[in-house]
Amino acid sequence: MSSINxxxxxxxxxxxxxxGRNLVVKDLNLDIAPGEFLTMLGPSGSGKxxxxxxxxxxxxxxxxxxxxxxxPINNVPPxxxxxxxxxxxxxxxxxxxxxxxxxxxxxxRKLPKSEQDAKVKKALDxxxxxxxxxRRPIQLSGGQQQRVAVARALVFDPDLVLMDEPLGxxxxxxxxxxxYEIKHIHENLGVTVVYVTHDQSEALTMSDRVAVFEDGVxxxxxxxxxxxxxxxxxxxxxxxGENNKLSGTxxxxxxxxxxxxxxxxxxxxxxxxNIQGVGEKTTISLRPERIEFDPKESMQNVVNGTIQEVIxxxxxxRVVMDVAGNDEFVVKVRNRGDQRELKVGQVHPxxxxxxxxxxxxxxx
Numbered sequence: 518m519s520s521i522n523x524x525x526x527x528x529x530x531x532x533x534x535x536x537g538r539n540l541v542v543k544d545l546n547l548d549i550a551p552g553e554f555l556t557m558l559g560p561s562g563s564g565k566x567x568x569x570x571x572x573x574x575x576x577x578x579x580x581x582x583x584x585x586x587x588x589p590i591n592n593v594p595p596x597x598x599x600x601x602x603x604x605x606x607x608x609x610x611x612x613x614x615x616x617x618x619x620x621x622x623x624x625x626r627k628l629p630k631s632e633q634d635a636k637v638k639k640a641l642d643x644x645x646x647x648x649x650x651x652r653r654p655i656q657l658s659g660g661q662q663q664r665v666a667v668a669r670a671l672v673f674d675p676d677l678v679l680m681d682e683p684l685g686x687x688x689x690x691x692x693x694x695x696x697y698e699i700k701h702i703h704e705n706l707g708v709t710v711v712y713v714t715h716d717q718s719e720a721l722t723m724s725d726r727v728a729v730f731e732d733g734v735x736x737x738x739x740x741x742x743x744x745x746x747x748x749x750x751x752x753x754x755x756x757x758g759e760n761n762k763l764s765g766t767x768x769x770x771x772x773x774x775x776x777x778x779x780x781x782x783x784x785x786x787x788x789x790x791n792i793q794g795v796g797e798k799t800t801i802s803l804r805p806e807r808i809e810f811d812p813k814e815s816m817q818n819v820v821n822g823t824i825q826e827v828i829x830x831x832x833x834x835r836v837v838m839d840v841a842g843n844d845e846f847v848v849k850v851r852n853r854g855d856q857r858e859l860k861v862g863q864v865h866p867x868x869x870x871x872x873x874x875x876x877x878x879x880x881x
Contacts, residue, residue, distance in 0.1 A: 524548040524584070525677060525709040526572065531581035533567050533733075541567050543733040545581070549711060551676075554703050556712040556720040559730030560756070566681060568730075569713045573679055574598055586676060596625075601670030601678040601708075605685045607662045609654040615641070615665050616650035622673045640668040643702060660691045667699060671706065680712045684719065696722050717757050721745060729753050745804075750791050751877045754802035761808075761846050763801040764879065767792055775876050777801060783841045786817045786871035791878050798879040803869060805849040810836070812868030819868045822846060827859050834859065840867065 526549040533542040542564045549555045557565035570576040572583060574595030582589050590598055609618050616637050623633040641647045644664035654662055663683060670678050680699075684692045700723045703710050714720055720727045721741040729736045729744065729752075737744060737753045748754035755762070765779040767789075775789040777799055785801065792799050812819060822838035833849045836859060840846035848867060850859070859865075 525551040525553070525586060526711065527584040527587075528568070528572075529582045529584070531568075531571065531583060532579045533564070533571060533576065534579045540579075541733050542571075545733075545735070547728065547735065547738070549709060551709055552707045554700070554710045554712065554723060554725045556714060556724040556727045557730060558714060558717060558720040558727050558756075560715055563730040564733040565713050565715075565728075565730040569679055569681055569711060572711065573600060573602060599673075599675055599677075601673070601675040603663075603666050603670045603678065603680040603683045605682040607654070607666045609662060609665060609669075611654055614651050614653055615646065615657070618654070618665060619669050619672045622669065626673060636672050636674075640672040643671070643705075644668045644698070659687055660695060663687065663695060664698070667702065671702070671708065675708065677709045677711065680710065682714055683712075684714075684716075692719075693722075699723065721757070729756060731756075747790070748802060748875060748877065751800045751802065751880045754875065754877060755880075759805050759847060761803045761805060761840075761843070762880070763803065763841055763843060763846075764881070765799060765801065767795050767797050767799050767876065770795060774871055775799075777876055779841045781842045783820055785820075785874060787874040787876040788872050790875045792876050799876045800878065800880045802875040802877055803873060805835075805847040807869055807873040808848045809868045810848055810850050811865055814868075816868035817871045818874060819866055821864055822848070822867050824859060824861050824863045824865065826861065838865075838867070 528545045528547040531542060531545040532540050534540050545568065557568055559565045567576060571578050574593065578591055582591055585598060619637045619640055620633050623636060641650055644667060646661060646664055684695050687695060696719055712723065724741055726738060726740055727744050728738045731752050737749045745757055748757060754760050763779055765777040767775050768778050769776040770789055773789055775787055775792060777785045777787050779785065787801055820840055822840040824836060824838055825844055826837040828835040833851050836848045836850055838846045838848060
């Protein structure tokens with residue numbers, strides 16, 4: 518991973534093993550810039566939460582060094598790192614009022630009472646809970662409790678805030694609302710945020726950059742648009758957004774483009790992203806929304822597909838088709854009001870550009 522001058526956080530060759538044999542995190546090198554919102558994204562067991570726990574000081578690194586503002590912190594206890602933390606379960610003190618919860622980290626730092634009151638008021642106003650200071654957590658909704666947890670992590674003006682699946686306990690609508698609120702708070706304050714989630718939509722919505730973890734290794738570190746548009750391997754393509762897979766053999770390579778023969782003999786043109794060469798197997802990645810249904814113009818790739826299922830989603834139709842032997846091939850068709858006649862069993866031509874079709878490492 519590229520080095521950032523004056524990085525707020527730096528992982529240098531960090532490893533983590535719980536049993537002395539198996540590495541949960543493998544030689545992690547990662548720089549996080551001051552003021553950056555970086556999300557660690559991945560499935561359960563991929564190593565993302567372990568990285569956050571090592572950064573927070575709750576887990577020791579087995580090997581390597583972690584730096585905060587250029588100072589090594591491996592041997593610094595959690596309470597001396599000056600890091601704000603937001604947990605999924607909020608971790609609010611039930612016997613304290615909202616204001617007392619926010620004042621607690623300020624009391625530990627022995628700030629004068631007048632300064633505590635001013636910071637608590639500022640933090641509550643920031644999350645639009647200025648009138649809720651005297652309530653106890655049990656008197657708040659889940660979304661309000663999460664706002665209090667965010668305010669408490671920010672009240673002492675930390676340089677770094679860690680968030681561990683903070684929206685996992687909220688319903689879908691509230692979770693989406695909180696994504697925008699946390700994003701806007703970050704933009705207004707400019708604090709460095711390291712966020713952990715397994716929700717790829719959440720990561721794409723909120724982050725400056727996303728580190729996609731699998732098997733203790735960062736598979737790709739990119740901005741949200743680059744991650745979605747240009748996955749560097751099949752794992753990232755499958756994990757980020759919806760994706761169609763087609764397997765075949767590379768038959769020709771011409772600079773950034775290659776020809777691929779699918780298992781049923783269909784020939785496709787694709788962008789050569791992560792392939793071994795002519796004669797080697799590859800897995801093609803293709804986003805459902807990049808496919809043109811009944812293409813009216815000549816396109817680089819045109820194949821026939823048989824409709825298996827049509828699902829109405831309001832703004833679009835999700836059409837599941839059998840294409841080149843893949844009977845779970847998905848096409849998203851924008852709802853223009855004239856596609857209600859799509860029926861199971863119909864055969865339709867599909868078209869897409871070579872640049873939207875990524876030839877990646879073979880996954881079988």
